[in-house]
Amino acid sequence: MQTSDVVIIGGGVIGCSIAYHLAKRGIPAHVIERDDIAMGSSGACDKAVLLQSKNPGIHLELALKSVKMFPELQKELDTDIEFLNHGGMIAIQNEKQWQVMEGFVERQRKVGLDVRLVDKDQARALQPAFSGDIIGSTYSPMDCEANPIYLSLGLYRGAKKLGAKFSLRTEAKSIKLEKGRVKSAVTDSGEILCKYLVNATGAYAQFIGRMVGLKIPIVPRRGQIIVTEPVAPLLRGDINCARYITAKFRPELLGTDEMAKLGVGLSLAQTVNGNILIGGTREFVGFNKGTTHRALKAILKHATSIVPALKDIHIIRSFSGLRPYTPDGLPILGEVPEVPGFIMAAGHEGDGIALSAITGRIIADVIADGKPADDLNIDMSKLSLERFKEVDVDEFWQSHNCYGYAL
Numbered sequence: 376m377q378t379s380d381v382v383i384i385g386g387g388v389i390g391c392s393i394a395y396h397l398a399k400r401g402i403p404a405h406v407i408e409r410d411d412i413a414m415g416s417s418g419a420c421d422k423a424v425l426l427q428s429k430n431p432g433i434h435l436e437l438a439l440k441s442v443k444m445f446p447e448l449q450k451e452l453d454t455d456i457e458f459l460n461h462g463g464m465i466a467i468q469n470e471k472q473w474q475v476m477e478g479f480v481e482r483q484r485k486v487g488l489d490v491r492l493v494d495k496d497q498a499r500a501l502q503p504a505f506s507g508d509i510i511g512s513t514y515s516p517m518d519c520e521a522n523p524i525y526l527s528l529g530l531y532r533g534a535k536k537l538g539a540k541f542s543l544r545t546e547a548k549s550i551k552l553e554k555g556r557v558k559s560a561v562t563d564s565g566e567i568l569c570k571y572l573v574n575a576t577g578a579y580a581q582f583i584g585r586m587v588g589l590k591i592p593i594v595p596r597r598g599q600i601i602v603t604e605p606v607a608p609l610l611r612g613d614i615n616c617a618r619y620i621t622a623k624f625r626p627e628l629l630g631t632d633e634m635a636k637l638g639v640g641l642s643l644a645q646t647v648n649g650n651i652l653i654g655g656t657r658e659f660v661g662f663n664k665g666t667t668h669r670a671l672k673a674i675l676k677h678a679t680s681i682v683p684a685l686k687d688i689h690i691i692r693s694f695s696g697l698r699p700y701t702p703d704g705l706p707i708l709g710e711v712p713e714v715p716g717f718i719m720a721a722g723h724e725g726d727g728i729a730l731s732a733i734t735g736r737i738i739a740d741v742i743a744d745g746k747p748a749d750d751l752n753i754d755m756s757k758l759s760l761e762r763f764k765e766v767d768v769d770e771f772w773q774s775h776n777c778y779g780y781a782l
Contacts, residue, residue, distance in 0.1 A: 463518025
């Protein structure tokens, strides 16, 4: 039988970040991953490390703290995570969107984000590929990007170098408790005694919760993305659209047309190699990770209305990932009082890459010191599982097409 201070279930960017930050503090961790590093959502997303897409409040505050950690990670890790700070824009296509973004920008500025609204001419000067039909955009020089797979691999390699252990292609089968507290994780290759167990399984977090009698209000939200052939530099930084913000936080405002049903909103970025990533959708289709002609057609129709040059570029493939969605759009972080030693680190939806650094730091602090460091100034009650005590989790699962699924 093996022993480790901490067992982390999930080898995505969140699990690897937690392992890395624990290892930096000299705390032994053993990561269990049923596939391979970044085989889930961390390897099926775009490259944006966006601040503008975060709701003003603790969501944006976490993102601001996280992004500040990325330059240091770029230096520390032996993998080039392709971290770039080229800014970002949210394209605005009509007056109603402009009014919505005015209020959104004002609230973000109050939290400390450097962001402003620019008119049509200013927007096209910053992003020449924009359509002449847009009426303006937001712009923030603080938006960044990173390669999500390289980031995950960098954190994995960094954690291993500092002593963390990884068991890949190993599945967690059950969790044993002793007097109500976490005792061990049972895997298909043996049992691991531990003091703490971290649930970092993203969209699958509900299944790990069931192992200790917890109902976790996290459901998968599918995001489909298109990849083009490599082309000469066309885009500057990251591009989103006002629909993207609405689809993320207020989908009921999108209406009932085809794009609204699919939760289509533009997410656009060009990789270091020249490929353009065109997203995306926000769909509640259970654990279905397939792509659909219907959605890809809608994504392209919307994307080309904002960047017409995309019409002349060949598509080479498409993929989708499952974003772990919670009722309030915030991750669930911290120890669960009902099951001492059981720690949540999931529910980041489309923000796992951007919040990976700060999540690793927070969970490492909670395990080492019982709470985040004072300099982080984070109210953990806003991120705890307990905030959902009034939610009917069975109904939440059922209404989002994932009730009754088993691992």
